[in-house]
Amino acid sequence: MEHEPDRAVPRKLPPGRHGLPRQFVVHNQRGRLVNAAMHVFGTRSFGEARVADVLERAAISRKTFYEQFADKEACFLAAYDAASVRIRDAVRTAAREQDSWDASVRAGIEALLSFLAAEPAQARLLVVEVTGAGPSALRRRAEAVRHFAAMLAGTDDEEPPVSAQVAAGGIWEVVHAWVLEGRAEELPELADALVECAKAQIETDGPGVQAATA
Numbered sequence: 001m002e003h004e005p006d007r008a009v010p011r012k013l014p015p016g017r018h019g020l021p022r023q024f025v026v027h028n029q030r031g032r033l034v035n036a037a038m039h040v041f042g043t044r045s046f047g048e049a050r051v052a053d054v055l056e057r058a059a060i061s062r063k064t065f066y067e068q069f070a071d072k073e074a075c076f077l078a079a080y081d082a083a084s085v086r087i088r089d090a091v092r093t094a095a096r097e098q099d100s101w102d103a104s105v106r107a108g109i110e111a112l113l114s115f116l117a118a119e120p121a122q123a124r125l126l127v128v129e130v131t132g133a134g135p136s137a138l139r140r141r142a143e144a145v146r147h148f149a150a151m152l153a154g155t156d157d158e159e160p161p162v163s164a165q166v167a168a169g170g171i172w173e174v175v176h177a178w179v180l181e182g183r184a185e186e187l188p189e190l191a192d193a194l195v196e197c198a199k200a201q202i203e204t205d206g207p208g209v210q211a212a213t214a
Protein backbone atom coordinates (compact mmCIF):
# COMPACT_ATOMS: atom_id res chain seq x y z
CA MET A 1 0.00 0.00 0.00
CA GLU A 2 1.53 3.30 -1.11
CA HIS A 3 0.84 6.75 0.28
CA GLU A 4 1.58 9.98 -1.50
CA PRO A 5 1.15 12.88 0.94
CA ASP A 6 2.49 15.42 -1.56
CA ARG A 7 -0.22 14.71 -4.14
CA ALA A 8 -2.54 17.43 -2.77
CA VAL A 9 0.17 19.81 -1.58
CA PRO A 10 -0.80 23.44 -2.27
CA ARG A 11 1.35 24.93 -4.99
CA LYS A 12 3.43 28.06 -4.53
CA LEU A 13 1.38 31.10 -5.49
CA PRO A 14 2.49 33.30 -8.39
CA PRO A 15 4.43 36.42 -7.36
CA GLY A 16 2.91 39.89 -7.39
CA ARG A 17 -0.79 40.67 -7.62
CA HIS A 18 -2.81 37.57 -8.44
CA GLY A 19 -6.32 38.58 -7.40
CA LEU A 20 -6.87 35.43 -5.34
CA PRO A 21 -9.20 35.65 -2.31
CA ARG A 22 -7.41 36.25 0.99
CA GLN A 23 -8.95 33.12 2.51
CA PHE A 24 -7.57 30.99 -0.32
CA VAL A 25 -4.11 32.52 0.08
CA VAL A 26 -4.05 31.88 3.84
CA HIS A 27 -5.22 28.30 3.35
CA ASN A 28 -2.59 27.75 0.68
CA GLN A 29 0.19 29.14 2.84
CA ARG A 30 -0.80 27.05 5.85
CA GLY A 31 -0.98 23.90 3.75
CA ARG A 32 2.51 24.51 2.37
CA LEU A 33 3.89 25.18 5.84
CA VAL A 34 2.30 22.05 7.32
CA ASN A 35 3.54 19.87 4.49
CA ALA A 36 7.03 21.33 4.79
CA ALA A 37 6.94 20.81 8.56
CA MET A 38 5.99 17.14 8.17
CA HIS A 39 9.16 16.66 6.15
CA VAL A 40 11.43 18.77 8.37
CA PHE A 41 10.28 17.25 11.66
CA GLY A 42 10.37 13.80 10.12
CA THR A 43 13.97 14.03 8.96
CA ARG A 44 15.66 15.65 11.95
CA SER A 45 15.05 15.84 15.68
CA PHE A 46 12.62 18.35 17.13
CA GLY A 47 15.48 20.08 18.90
CA GLU A 48 17.61 20.33 15.77
CA ALA A 49 14.83 21.44 13.43
CA ARG A 50 14.55 25.19 12.88
CA VAL A 51 11.74 27.43 11.76
CA ALA A 52 14.12 28.52 9.00
CA ASP A 53 14.17 24.94 7.67
CA VAL A 54 10.39 24.95 7.34
CA LEU A 55 10.41 28.37 5.69
CA GLU A 56 13.00 27.30 3.14
CA ARG A 57 11.13 24.15 2.16
CA ALA A 58 7.74 25.91 2.00
CA ALA A 59 9.17 28.99 0.22
CA ILE A 60 7.31 31.23 2.66
CA SER A 61 8.46 34.28 4.60
CA ARG A 62 9.10 34.35 8.34
CA LYS A 63 6.41 37.01 8.71
CA THR A 64 3.85 34.72 7.11
CA PHE A 65 4.94 31.82 9.32
CA TYR A 66 4.26 33.80 12.48
CA GLU A 67 0.89 34.87 11.15
CA GLN A 68 0.03 31.16 11.13
CA PHE A 69 1.90 29.77 14.14
CA ALA A 70 3.02 31.16 17.47
CA ASP A 71 6.27 29.19 17.46
CA LYS A 72 8.03 26.01 16.33
CA GLU A 73 6.04 23.85 18.74
CA ALA A 74 2.71 25.06 17.32
CA CYS A 75 3.95 24.26 13.82
CA PHE A 76 5.05 20.80 14.93
CA LEU A 77 1.63 20.11 16.45
CA ALA A 78 -0.10 21.13 13.21
CA ALA A 79 2.18 18.81 11.26
CA TYR A 80 1.59 15.99 13.73
CA ASP A 81 -2.18 16.47 13.57
CA ALA A 82 -2.15 16.35 9.76
CA ALA A 83 -0.08 13.16 9.67
CA SER A 84 -2.13 11.63 12.48
CA VAL A 85 -5.38 12.13 10.58
CA ARG A 86 -3.91 10.40 7.54
CA ILE A 87 -2.75 7.32 9.40
CA ARG A 88 -5.89 7.14 11.54
CA ASP A 89 -8.09 7.23 8.44
CA ALA A 90 -6.00 4.51 6.77
CA VAL A 91 -6.22 2.23 9.82
CA ARG A 92 -9.90 2.89 10.48
CA THR A 93 -10.90 2.31 6.85
CA ALA A 94 -8.97 -0.95 6.65
CA ALA A 95 -10.47 -2.25 9.89
CA ARG A 96 -14.05 -1.28 9.07
CA GLU A 97 -13.98 -3.04 5.72
CA GLN A 98 -13.74 -6.42 7.51
CA ASP A 99 -16.68 -8.53 8.68
CA SER A 100 -15.11 -10.10 11.79
CA TRP A 101 -13.12 -8.92 14.79
CA ASP A 102 -10.13 -11.11 13.94
CA ALA A 103 -9.99 -9.75 10.39
CA SER A 104 -10.38 -6.16 11.61
CA VAL A 105 -7.47 -6.49 14.02
CA ARG A 106 -5.22 -7.87 11.29
CA ALA A 107 -6.31 -5.30 8.71
CA GLY A 108 -5.84 -2.41 11.13
CA ILE A 109 -2.37 -3.48 12.22
CA GLU A 110 -1.29 -4.17 8.65
CA ALA A 111 -2.58 -0.75 7.57
CA LEU A 112 -0.64 0.93 10.38
CA LEU A 113 2.60 -0.83 9.50
CA SER A 114 2.18 -0.31 5.76
CA PHE A 115 1.52 3.41 6.15
CA LEU A 116 4.59 3.92 8.34
CA ALA A 117 6.75 1.82 6.03
CA ALA A 118 5.66 3.83 3.00
CA GLU A 119 6.22 7.16 4.75
CA PRO A 120 9.48 6.98 6.78
CA ALA A 121 9.50 10.73 7.49
CA GLN A 122 5.95 10.71 8.77
CA ALA A 123 6.77 7.57 10.75
CA ARG A 124 9.55 9.39 12.56
CA LEU A 125 7.33 12.41 13.17
CA LEU A 126 4.41 10.35 14.48
CA VAL A 127 6.31 7.78 16.50
CA VAL A 128 9.68 9.20 17.56
CA GLU A 129 9.84 12.99 17.47
CA VAL A 130 6.46 13.43 19.13
CA THR A 131 7.97 12.10 22.36
CA GLY A 132 10.37 15.06 22.59
CA ALA A 133 8.13 17.90 21.44
CA GLY A 134 6.57 18.85 24.77
CA PRO A 135 3.48 18.07 26.90
CA SER A 136 0.91 18.95 24.22
CA ALA A 137 2.58 16.57 21.79
CA LEU A 138 2.62 13.78 24.38
CA ARG A 139 -1.11 14.27 24.97
CA ARG A 140 -1.69 13.90 21.26
CA ARG A 141 0.41 10.73 21.23
CA ALA A 142 -1.65 9.30 24.10
CA GLU A 143 -4.84 10.12 22.19
CA ALA A 144 -3.50 8.39 19.08
CA VAL A 145 -2.70 5.25 21.07
CA ARG A 146 -6.22 5.28 22.58
CA HIS A 147 -7.76 5.53 19.11
CA PHE A 148 -5.64 2.59 18.00
CA ALA A 149 -6.68 0.62 21.08
CA ALA A 150 -10.34 1.30 20.28
CA MET A 151 -9.76 -0.06 16.78
CA LEU A 152 -8.17 -3.20 18.23
CA ALA A 153 -11.11 -3.69 20.60
CA GLY A 154 -13.65 -2.97 17.87
CA THR A 155 -15.31 -0.23 19.88
CA ASP A 156 -15.85 3.52 19.56
CA ASP A 157 -15.56 4.05 23.32
CA GLU A 158 -13.30 6.88 24.49
CA GLU A 159 -11.85 4.47 27.05
CA PRO A 160 -11.34 1.10 25.34
CA PRO A 161 -10.75 -2.00 27.51
CA VAL A 162 -7.49 -2.00 29.43
CA SER A 163 -6.37 -5.12 27.58
CA ALA A 164 -6.70 -3.26 24.27
CA GLN A 165 -4.80 -0.29 25.69
CA VAL A 166 -1.99 -2.60 26.78
CA ALA A 167 -1.90 -4.23 23.34
CA ALA A 168 -1.88 -0.86 21.56
CA GLY A 169 0.82 0.53 23.83
CA GLY A 170 2.99 -2.53 23.30
CA ILE A 171 2.66 -2.29 19.52
CA TRP A 172 3.54 1.42 19.66
CA GLU A 173 6.70 0.69 21.66
CA VAL A 174 7.86 -2.00 19.25
CA VAL A 175 7.20 0.30 16.29
CA HIS A 176 9.05 3.12 18.08
CA ALA A 177 12.14 0.96 18.45
CA TRP A 178 12.17 -0.03 14.78
CA VAL A 179 11.59 3.51 13.50
CA LEU A 180 14.26 4.86 15.85
CA GLU A 181 16.71 2.37 14.32
CA GLY A 182 15.82 3.52 10.82
CA ARG A 183 13.93 0.33 10.02
CA ALA A 184 10.50 1.80 9.22
CA GLU A 185 10.44 0.15 5.80
CA GLU A 186 10.74 -3.26 7.47
CA LEU A 187 7.71 -2.79 9.73
CA PRO A 188 5.29 -4.93 7.66
CA GLU A 189 7.46 -7.93 8.55
CA LEU A 190 6.13 -7.60 12.12
CA ALA A 191 2.48 -7.97 11.16
CA ASP A 192 1.96 -11.65 12.02
CA ALA A 193 3.69 -11.41 15.40
CA LEU A 194 1.94 -8.19 16.41
CA VAL A 195 -1.47 -9.50 15.35
CA GLU A 196 -1.07 -12.66 17.41
CA CYS A 197 0.19 -10.75 20.44
CA ALA A 198 -2.66 -8.22 20.23
CA LYS A 199 -5.32 -10.90 19.90
CA ALA A 200 -3.88 -12.93 22.78
CA GLN A 201 -3.78 -9.85 25.01
CA ILE A 202 -7.28 -8.61 24.21
CA GLU A 203 -8.84 -12.05 24.50
CA THR A 204 -7.85 -12.12 28.18
CA ASP A 205 -10.57 -9.48 28.71
CA GLY A 206 -13.72 -11.47 28.08
CA PRO A 207 -16.30 -8.67 28.51
CA GLY A 208 -14.31 -6.37 26.26
CA VAL A 209 -14.12 -8.87 23.45
CA GLN A 210 -17.81 -9.67 23.73
CA ALA A 211 -18.62 -5.98 23.46
CA ALA A 212 -16.23 -5.58 20.55
CA THR A 213 -17.70 -8.45 18.57
CA ALA A 214 -21.39 -7.96 19.49
